[in-house]
Amino acid sequence: MQHAPLDEWDHVQAMQERKALHTLLAKRQEDLPPRRMKDSYLEVILPLGSQPEIREKYLNVHNSVRFGRILEDLDSLGVLICYTHTKQEAQPRSPLSIVTALVDKINLCKKIIYPDCDIKFTGNVSWVGKTSMEVKMHMLQLHDGDYSPVLDATFVMVARDPENKRPAFVNPLIPESPEEEEIFKQGEFNKTKRIDFSTASLLKMAPTAEERNIVHDIFLNTLDTRTVSFRSRVLPPNSVWMEDAKLKSLQICHPQERNIFNRIFGGFLMRKAFELGWATACSCGGSRPFIVSVDDIMFQRPVEVGSLLLLSAQVCYTEKNYIQVRVHSEVYDADTREHQTTNIFHFTFISEKEVPRVVPKTYGESMLYLDGKRHFTATVKEI
Numbered sequence: 005m006q007h008a009p010l011d012e013w014d015h016v017q018a019m020q021e022r023k024a025l026h027t028l029l030a031k032r033q034e035d036l037p038p039r040r041m042k043d044s045y046l047e048v049i050l051p052l053g054s055q056p057e058i059r060e061k062y063l064n065v066h067n068s069v070r071f072g073r074i075l076e077d078l079d080s081l082g083v084l085i086c087y088t089h090t091k092q093e094a095q096p097r098s099p100l101s102i103v104t105a106l107v108d109k110i111n112l113c114k115k116i117i118y119p120d121c122d123i124k125f126t127g128n129v130s131w132v133g134k135t136s137m138e139v140k141m142h143m144l145q146l147h148d149g150d151y152s153p154v155l156d157a158t159f160v161m162v163a164r165d166p167e168n169k170r171p172a173f174v175n176p177l178i179p180e181s182p183e184e185e186e187i188f189k190q191g192e193f194n195k196t197k198r199i200d201f202s203t204a205s206l207l208k209m210a211p212t213a214e215e216r217n218i219v220h221d222i223f224l225n226t227l228d229t230r231t232v233s234f235r236s237r238v239l240p241p242n243s244v245w246m247e248d249a250k251l252k253s254l255q256i257c258h259p260q261e262r263n264i265f266n267r268i269f270g271g272f273l274m275r276k277a278f279e280l281g282w283a284t285a286c287s288c289g290g291s292r293p294f295i296v297s298v299d300d301i302m303f304q305r306p307v308e309v310g311s312l313l314l315l316s317a318q319v320c321y322t323e324k325n326y327i328q329v330r331v332h333s334e335v336y337d338a339d340t341r342e343h344q345t346t347n348i349f350h351f352t353f354i355s356e357k358e359v360p361r362v363v364p365k366t367y368g369e370s371m372l373y374l375d376g377k378r379h380f381t382a383t384v385k386e387i
């Protein structure tokens with residue numbers, strides 16, 4: 005007789021139980037009671053100052069807080085806020101499976117997060133579509149009796165049915181004041197902006213005339229004036245070829261990292277991608293990089309337990325002390341030998357020292373360079 009491993013059996017059983025929750029789903033969004041922004045507002049304290057025993061998990065070797073751990077906490081809080089928004093008092097359990105679809109933006113206004121001061125997270129649902137919810141979160145840290153801001157984050161979560169197969173409706177959101185109307189409108193605007201940005205993607209459209217000139221100038225700058233051959237390329241001073249500014253890693257996705265739907269946690273994926281991105285920025289820049297901004301992390305596909313997760317980090321663009329890193333993650337199915345992209349991450353770092361310029365050699369690298377430049381320019385406008 006064959007036995008299913010105990011943990012797997014637990015999840016099979018849990019999924020069977022979740023199937024029964026289908027009857028609790030709303031048929032139309034209008035059947036769900038509207039919510040206010042304050043209905044989903046949550047405040048959570050991470051007591052790093054008052055409970056030293058939890059510090060170890062958060063500590064990095066520079067005696068500050070590991071940003072990857074903060075990404076995990078933001079992901080969990082975002083999901084909790086969405087469950088609060090969609091909570092029905094009469095239902096003992098929520099029929100919804102809420103998943104992270106996108107990290108729109110995380111902007112940091114502090115370079116260092118201290119490992120021995122309490123942290124406060126706050127957040128609420130700021131915009132709602134039919135099945136998606138935008139969540140705005142803030143993180144503050146306690147110094148001399150006052151909480152001061154560290155970062156602002158915007159995530160998009162999507163509600164799915166109990167088996168995580170189809171989208172499910174969420175409660176409408178009603179803004180209550182002119183300020184809330186403004187926040188709601190911003191959510192609407194963010195949605196359009198995301199569509200525009202992805203339509204103009206360099207994977208779908210040719211670069212603009214200005215961008216083409218940039219690429220051509222870089223190309224001319226790398227030609228060997230002695231041979232005047234397209235084939236021999238020379239690296240300009242204070243520069244590094246893009247092909248030498250990348251790192252790869254492999255993760256085996258163990259059951260320990262799964263969420264209640266038996267898929268890998270978005271927060272875990274973000275932490276792993278961030279840490280590889282940081283290491284790449286560190287080895288390219290030659291000094292300690294600090295995270296400034298995270299943007300446009302799309303969770304295109306869930307990552308199954310047991311997957312082989314391949315992460316590739318590439319420095320795409322540098323300017324003065326800034327380093328723009330793109331991390332591509334894909335799962336490899338050893339049985340079918342197929343690769344599938346699951347996420348693309350964009351991180352902006354600032355280094356202690358000025359960093360070398362990265363130089364693309366191929367057309368594909370040039371497109372990554374321009375994409376990195378676009379992300380960097382959008383980030384710098386906001387910070």
Ligand SMILES: CCCCCC(=O)SCCNC(=O)CCNC(=O)[C@H](O)C(C)(C)COP(=O)(O)OP(=O)(O)OC[C@H]1O[C@@H](n2cnc3c(N)ncnc32)[C@H](O)[C@@H]1OP(=O)(O)O
Pocket residue numbers: 079080083102103104105106132133134135136137160162171198263264265267268269270271302303304305306307
């Ligand atoms: C408690 C445990 C959970 C913890 C959280 C996690 O760790 S979750 C684990 C990490 N995340 C994941 O594994 C998710 C992987 N991705 C997916 O499964 C899928 O890509 C997805 C469910 C997010 C979206 O799938 P589809 O694009 O097929 O969905 P569909 O077209 O029906 O759209 C559903 C709603 O999502 C919105 N939507 C979809 N992709 C979006 C994106 N990138 N940015 C913004 N919004 C998006 C749509 O506008 C729509 O909203 P409207 O209907 O409002 O117009």
